[in-house]
Amino acid sequence: MNDSFAPGQxxxxxxxxxxxxxxxxxxxxxxxxEPVKYEPTLPGPVxxxxxHLPGDPTGGYAYGRDENPTWTxxxxxxxxxxxxxxxxxxxxxxxxxxxxxxxxxFSQLRAGDAVVLPGDGYQVLPLVRAQLEAYGIEVRTAPxxxxxxxxxxxxxxxLWIESPSNPGLDVCDIRRLxxxxxxxxxxxxxxxxxxxxxxxxxxxxxxxxAVASGTKQLTGHGDVLLGYVAGTDAGAMGAxxxxxxxxxxxxxxxxxxxxxxxxxxxxxxxERQSATALAVAEALRGRSEVTGLRYPGxxxxxxHAVAARQMRRFGCVVSFTLPSRERxxxxxxxxxxxxxxxxxxxxxxxxxxxxxxxxxxVPEGFVRLSVxxxxxxxxxxxxxxxxxxxxx
Ligand SMILES: *Cc1c(COP(=O)(O)O)cnc(C)c1O
Numbered sequence: 001m002n003d004s005f006a007p008g009q010x011x012x013x014x015x016x017x018x019x020x021x022x023x024x025x026x027x028x029x030x031x032x033x034e035p036v037k038y039e040p041t042l043p044g045p046v047x048x049x050x051x052h053l054p055g056d057p058t059g060g061y062a063y064g065r066d067e068n069p070t071w072t073x074x075x076x077x078x079x080x081x082x083x084x085x086x087x088x089x090x091x092x093x094x095x096x097x098x099x100x101x102x103x104x105x106f107s108q109l110r111a112g113d114a115v116v117l118p119g120d121g122y123q124v125l126p127l128v129r130a131q132l133e134a135y136g137i138e139v140r141t142a143p144x145x146x147x148x149x150x151x152x153x154x155x156x157x158x159l160w161i162e163s164p165s166n167p168g169l170d171v172c173d174i175r176r177l178x179x180x181x182x183x184x185x186x187x188x189x190x191x192x193x194x195x196x197x198x199x200x201x202x203x204x205x206x207x208x209x210a211v212a213s214g215t216k217q218l219t220g221h222g223d224v225l226l227g228y229v230a231g232t233d234a235g236a237m238g239a240x241x242x243x244x245x246x247x248x249x250x251x252x253x254x255x256x257x258x259x260x261x262x263x264x265x266x267x268x269x270x271e272r273q274s275a276t277a278l279a280v281a282e283a284l285r286g287r288s289e290v291t292g293l294r295y296p297g298x299x300x301x302x303x304h305a306v307a308a309r310q311m312r313r314f315g316c317v318v319s320f321t322l323p324s325r326e327r328x329x330x331x332x333x334x335x336x337x338x339x340x341x342x343x344x345x346x347x348x349x350x351x352x353x354x355x356x357x358x359x360x361x362v363p364e365g366f367v368r369l370s371v372x373x374x375x376x377x378x379x380x381x382x383x384x385x386x387x388x389x390x391x392x
Pocket of ligand 1: 213214215
């Protein structure tokens with residue numbers, strides 16, 4: 001798959017791309033180049049708009065909108081996490097998750113094609129839908145839960161899956177949907193933002209594209225916007241690459257380097273955050289003012305059976321509904337360890353009343369809570385105290 005450093009040669013540990021390596025080993029070594037004496041383990045960002053290029057171009061780095069060595073290392077790292085040990089997977093990084101999503105949709109679809117989107121996915125998808133329709137593409141939607149997208153697949157060119165869905169946390173059977181789509185000649189893309197590649201590997205479940213916002217838990221510090229597409233079909237990925245070149249939705253070298261540096265701690269963060277998310281969900285379950293509690297890791301969650309089959313970790317987002325908008329606002333205000341902010345996946349917990357955006361079909365008191373890396377006892381205590389204080 002790549003020529004990254006393979007420390008297994010001395011028999012002491014596995015290489016990062018080795019499918020037998022553990023997630024922690026893979027994350028800390030992902031994308032590292034061969035060691036070179038007196039060079040850093042992870043080379044610093046390469047700031048270059050153009051590279052020396054005498055004579056005829058023969059491939060390699062020429063212009064900064066097409067290729068950059070800092071992206072190359074990050075793309076290897078993401079590829080090793082999304083598809084460990086697998087050959088023929090290409091990964092491309094983008095300026096944001098939306099840049100990556102748009103690159104797949106707009107490079108694969110033509111006027112007259114039909115695409116199936118989730119009806120309950122990321123809140124920018126309705127804007128994307130309007131743009132696709134303006135280009136003469138038919139857009140169908142169906143909910144994530146119950147594999148309902150199966151019912152609208154006939155004649156579609158592309159199926160777009162978001163599982164778990166954001167913010168409702170419904171889950172669909174990716175393998176089942178991918179098989180059904182392929183049987184009808186459709187390509188399959190999965191938005192893997194919420195799960196991260198350590199929670200679920202869509203390419204192994206049959207998807208043609210794993211697409212994600214790296215802005216969330218992949219980088220995890222709330223300070224970088226990033227996106228990526230990993231794909232198995234060389235022709236389709238060629239079109240995605242061409243789209244990136246045409247649109248120029250490229251990450252800066254500094255962002256790419258920060259992302260790569262952050263991936264070294266991905267296993268630690270995902271492990272800790274998903275364990276704490278379960279603890280928070282269990283604490284919320286005992287509260288009478290909480291309804292509609294969702295966390296795919298809860299054994300009695302409607303998503304759990306399917307999630308447990310295809311996910312290895314259940315993510316850091318817990319969602320629930322408080323009795324009113326006012327109660328939710330008082331709760332968010334009373335939290336001390338949880339910032340009232342949008343987005344999710346960072347080391348510092350955040351929460352928001354999702355209805356303030358107006359895009360998602362959620363009750364006024366609906367809260368999306370992103371669990372960070374605080375000590376679980378501290379966070380659970382803060383959430384329960386804020387619930388008590390917001391009651392009056
Ligand atoms: C945030 C998010 C996106 C968009 O990512 P950006 O990096 O903000 O462009 C796409 N899909 C999901 C599920 C997201 O949560």
